[in-house]
Amino acid sequence: MTSLATYRRSVLHAAHLPVYDFLAPSFIQIPRASRVRYISTTRKLAAIPDQSSNTPNPGQSASSNAPSLKKPLTQAQREFLSQAFRVNQAGELAATLIYIAQTPPIVASHPHLRPLMKHMYDQEAGHLETFNTLLAKHRVRPTAMYPIWTIAASALGWGTAIMGREAAMACTEAVETEIGGHYNEQLRVLVDMVEQMEESGEEVGNELKELMSTIRRIRDEELEHLDHAVENEAKQAQPYELLTGIIKAGCRGAIWISERV
Amino acid sequence: MASKIRTLRLRPLNAKPCNRLYHSYEHPPPPGPFNAAETSILTAALPHIPSHGFTHTSLARGAKDAGYIDASTNLFPSGAFSLVHYHLYTQRMALARHKHILEASAADGKPLGVGAKVKALTWERLMGNKEIIHRWQEALALLAQPSNVPTSVSELASLSDEIWFLAGDTSVDTSWYTKRASLSTIYAATELFMTTDKSTDFADTKEFLNRRFTDSQVVGGAVRSVGEWVGFTAHAGLNVLRSKGVRI
Numbered sequence: 333m334t335s336l337a338t339y340r341r342s343v344l345h346a347a348h349l350p351v352y353d354f355l356a357p358s359f360i361q362i363p364r365a366s367r368v369r370y371i372s373t374t375r376k377l378a379a380i381p382d383q384s385s386n387t388p389n390p391g392q393s394a395s396s397n398a399p400s401l402k403k404p405l406t407q408a409q410r411e412f413l414s415q416a417f418r419v420n421q422a423g424e425l426a427a428t429l430i431y432i433a434q435t436p437p438i439v440a441s442h443p444h445l446r447p448l449m450k451h452m453y454d455q456e457a458g459h460l461e462t463f464n465t466l467l468a469k470h471r472v473r474p475t476a477m478y479p480i481w482t483i484a485a486s487a488l489g490w491g492t493a494i495m496g497r498e499a500a501m502a503c504t505e506a507v508e509t510e511i512g513g514h515y516n517e518q519l520r521v522l523v524d525m526v527e528q529m530e531e532s533g534e535e536v537g538n539e540l541k542e543l544m545s546t547i548r549r550i551r552d553e554e555l556e557h558l559d560h561a562v563e564n565e566a567k568q569a570q571p572y573e574l575l576t577g578i579i580k581a582g583c584r585g586a587i588w589i590s591e592r593v
Numbered sequence: 594m595a596s597k598i599r600t601l602r603l604r605p606l607n608a609k610p611c612n613r614l615y616h617s618y619e620h621p622p623p624p625g626p627f628n629a630a631e632t633s634i635l636t637a638a639l640p641h642i643p644s645h646g647f648t649h650t651s652l653a654r655g656a657k658d659a660g661y662i663d664a665s666t667n668l669f670p671s672g673a674f675s676l677v678h679y680h681l682y683t684q685r686m687a688l689a690r691h692k693h694i695l696e697a698s699a700a701d702g703k704p705l706g707v708g709a710k711v712k713a714l715t716w717e718r719l720m721g722n723k724e725i726i727h728r729w730q731e732a733l734a735l736l737a738q739p740s741n742v743p744t745s746v747s748e749l750a751s752l753s754d755e756i757w758f759l760a761g762d763t764s765v766d767t768s769w770y771t772k773r774a775s776l777s778t779i780y781a782a783t784e785l786f787m788t789t790d791k792s793t794d795f796a797d798t799k800e801f802l803n804r805r806f807t808d809s810q811v812v813g814g815a816v817r818s819v820g821e822w823v824g825f826t827a828h829a830g831l832n833v834l835r836s837k838g839v840r841i
């Protein structure tokens with residue numbers, strides 16, 4: 333496993349690109365400070381049931397714990413969660429539409445890519461479904477820019493697909509890099525939130541734990557798409573830097589707007 | 594400097610707690626807009642509204658009934674408007690209790706559709722104004738005062754959000770906005786109509802409400818058909834071009 337990781341890193345270094353190894357799928361164990369942090373949080377989360385099963389034994393500690401478990405989420409926490417849900421739904425909507433728009437031109441010129449495009453689209457559609465359900469369940473307002481993102485994402489997908497396979501893959505690479513980084517930021521905030529709640533003696537509910545594991549899974553799948561894009565010569569796109577630069581900037585702008593409106 | 598700018602930017606968000614944020618099923622809901630003392634005074638003031646209206650008098654009587662001194666009406670800087678706000682807030686919160694009735698009243702063994710539930714809940718909410726409808730125009734005057742408009746609009750939006758949520762609507766696209774906007778319009782118009790309704794059991798209001806819902810269904814249906822037609826034609830055109838070998 334480590335040899336694979338080092339091989340990967342050397343390949344990435346050879347291609348002279350920024351090493352986003354913190355974005356790599358979780359099954360690749362790259363020794364890094366931030367990695368260690370993620371691993372430690374999963375361990376901590378896994379340890380929570382043990383703690384709660386130990387504490388009820390002395391009756392008084394269970395009763396003293398009970399009121400602190402039922403604290404309402406703070407305004408800032410609810411704002412963060414609403415923003416995160418809204419942005420994630422908008423992002424998955426855009427990703428789904430990009431793949432829908434890319435598929436016909438790409439498959440027409442490169443039929444061997446049909447299974448890959450279908451696989452990536454199916455995963456994105458699953459993510460969108462997940463966030464649609466979560467938004468409706470938790471009463472979070474969808475972004476008001478919904479129609480605009482629909483048009484923009486379809487145009488981006490179609491436009492890059494017309495430019496050829498490499499450009500389409502560069503588009504996927506740029507988008508998934510931004511999305512993966514964004515999910516990582518969200519996870520970092522969620523981990524901090526959970527740590528704070530644990531420090532103040534609150535029990536972390538299943539809602540938050542499930543949300544964290546959902547975001548982890550989705551992030552890993554997004555980064556898998558990033559790998560597929562790089563395997564399919566995303567780096568050969570002309571002009572690579574300009575194209576990915578513009579798309580990345582657009583993604584960041586869209587994330588910024590979707591968090592607010 | 595940077596931190597100062599940040600706090601300045603954050604202040605408007607923190608200043609006004611908005612209740613339409615992430616709704617948790619495990620944590621208790623955040624506290625409402627009224628604290629315990631305010632709630633007890635306003636609850637005691639509600640029975641005085643039919644006789645004294647949405648006025649300072651009702652508020653003072655409520656304070657007396659709740660065992661507070663007369664000066665405690667100073668707790669409410671916006672005066673009689675607090676009564677209006679409290680009425681809107683409690684009636685909105687009461688809708689969640691009607692849900693059990695709605696779930697039970699499944700016609701022909703079938704559960705009610707979302708549309709039918711929205712209609713029923715809107716009617717229940719209008720019936721919440723039944724006792725004070727002869728005083729409601731005073732409340733409308735207060736609601737329309739410029740300084741109170743943000744609260745009024747936010748309450749109306751929360752009400753339509755609550756109705757759609759309780760009815761089980763799960764749309765999370767643009768229709769989330771259009772649904773809430775159209776329901777708010779229908780509700781506001783019907784409420785205004787109800788203040789002048791003299792028929793028994795508000796039969797005219799019910800008819801008015803049903804006509805408004807039919808109108809919105811007709812308009813919504815027309816918009817949807819046009820959208821479907823445009824989408825179908827565009828797709829068909831694209832596919833014809835692709836079949837001719839155009840690389841798009």
